[in-house]
Amino acid sequence: MRQLLLIVGLGAARAFLKGGGGGATCAADGGSSIYIETIDDSGSVPVRRIQFSGCPNHESYCTGKPGRSCGDEGKTSTLVEGTEQCDEVEVPAYPKFKDSQPDPKELDCTMGTIAYALNGVGFFSGAVSYVRGGDCPQLDVSDPEAEWISFDCCTGHSTGDGLYHYHFPPSCLLAQAEADAPMGTTVANGHSPQIGWAQDGFPIYGPYGPEGVQIQNCGSAGAHATYCQDECGGLEMELDGVDSYKYRYYITGKVGDLESLPSNPKPDSEALYFPYTIRCHRGATVDEAKSSMTNGYTSALKAEPHLGYTKISPVKCLDGKAKADYDWLALKDTTEAVCDFNGAASAAPQVAALAIAAAGLVAML
Numbered sequence: 258m259r260q261l262l263l264i265v266g267l268g269a270a271r272a273f274l275k276g277g278g279g280g281a282t283c284a285a286d287g288g289s290s291i292y293i294e295t296i297d298d299s300g301s302v303p304v305r306r307i308q309f310s311g312c313p314n315h316e317s318y319c320t321g322k323p324g325r326s327c328g329d330e331g332k333t334s335t336l337v338e339g340t341e342q343c344d345e346v347e348v349p350a351y352p353k354f355k356d357s358q359p360d361p362k363e364l365d366c367t368m369g370t371i372a373y374a375l376n377g378v379g380f381f382s383g384a385v386s387y388v389r390g391g392d393c394p395q396l397d398v399s400d401p402e403a404e405w406i407s408f409d410c411c412t413g414h415s416t417g418d419g420l421y422h423y424h425f426p427p428s429c430l431l432a433q434a435e436a437d438a439p440m441g442t443t444v445a446n447g448h449s450p451q452i453g454w455a456q457d458g459f460p461i462y463g464p465y466g467p468e469g470v471q472i473q474n475c476g477s478a479g480a481h482a483t484y485c486q487d488e489c490g491g492l493e494m495e496l497d498g499v500d501s502y503k504y505r506y507y508i509t510g511k512v513g514d515l516e517s518l519p520s521n522p523k524p525d526s527e528a529l530y531f532p533y534t535i536r537c538h539r540g541a542t543v544d545e546a547k548s549s550m551t552n553g554y555t556s557a558l559k560a561e562p563h564l565g566y567t568k569i570s571p572v573k574c575l576d577g578k579a580k581a582d583y584d585w586l587a588l589k590d591t592t593e594a595v596c597d598f599n600g601a602a603s604a605a606p607q608v609a610a611l612a613i614a615a616a617g618l619v620a621m622l
Contacts (some may be wrong), residue, residue: 304349351558
């Protein structure tokens with residue numbers, strides 16, 4: 258019994274520290290979102306360090322999981338499945354292109370976060386299961402019982418172990434980012450705002466490209482001849498007035514209406530929009546990057562931390578209001594997050610001591 262209690266104590270010591278995961282349940286109103294960026298150029302590869310709670314800054318009530326306490330398809334509940342992850346990642350601050358073309362199926366079997374939204378939520382690929390040495394099944398948007406029926410009003414949902422995430426355009430985050438776009442900018446004039454970062458350091462935008470063109474797969478029916486996405490889910494070109502990168506990704510497909518359960522319009526048109534998020538990395542990750550690689554940015558780039566979006570985002574499905582009814586400059590601050598990024602290092606000796614004590618106790622039993 259004493260051994261069990263010590264092991265539980267070890268878990269508690271890590272729960273709210275950097276990278277601990279599995280912490281407290283996310284606040285139902287979005288009040289436990291954390292998103293912090295810093296630029297660190299002290300190493301051989303300058304990095305953008307991102308710290309986040311993993312909780313969305315908007316509602317995330319569980320829905321569309323029949324037989325569970327979170328309700329049937331189209332029904333709301335009072336249950337929140339997401340939990341605070343309290344994690345930290347690094348992506349290149351000055352991205353580099355890979356020396357060779359990436360495998361277009363590079364991320365097809367990745368189960369988990371493949372990119373980071375600017376509110377601290379992860380983007381997932383379309384993989385629904387892992388198959389060793391073979392093609393992994395992808396989310397079937399034509400299946401009326403596929404997992405999209407569990408998307409909340411903001412087009413996200415949680416895994417069974419509490420990891421909240423997006424597979425498609427995050428409607429609440431997009432609404433907030435669009436309201437934040439300064440008037441007269443390229444973003445305000447049609448291009449979607451930035452909503453995240455890929456693991457290779459390139460920015461991620463919503464579903465609309467230059468001139469307000471809806472981004473589709475190159476060569477698909479109705480796709481723009483120039484502004485279309487490649488096999489990885491991105492567009493390679495310099496875009497003055499948008500950013501100072503030579504490549505960027507788009508989260509494609511239709512954007513939810515902020516009031517329907519499950520999120521509606523429903524995901525469709527795989528031929529036009531797949532992979533919806535990211536299917537492969539056009540650039541090198543921090544571990545892969547080399548100074549000899551081709552720059553994925555222009556000479557105008559000066560890497561700066563993005564403030565992200567952690568003010569609590571309102572949503573029509575809860576209050577019945579339209580986007581124009583909100584005062585986007587006076588949103589509530591998040592107040593409930595308990596991640597301790599600064600305390601992680603100082604807590605390490607305590608955790609180590611507990612581990613030693615546990616080992617000693619096991620030896621005595």
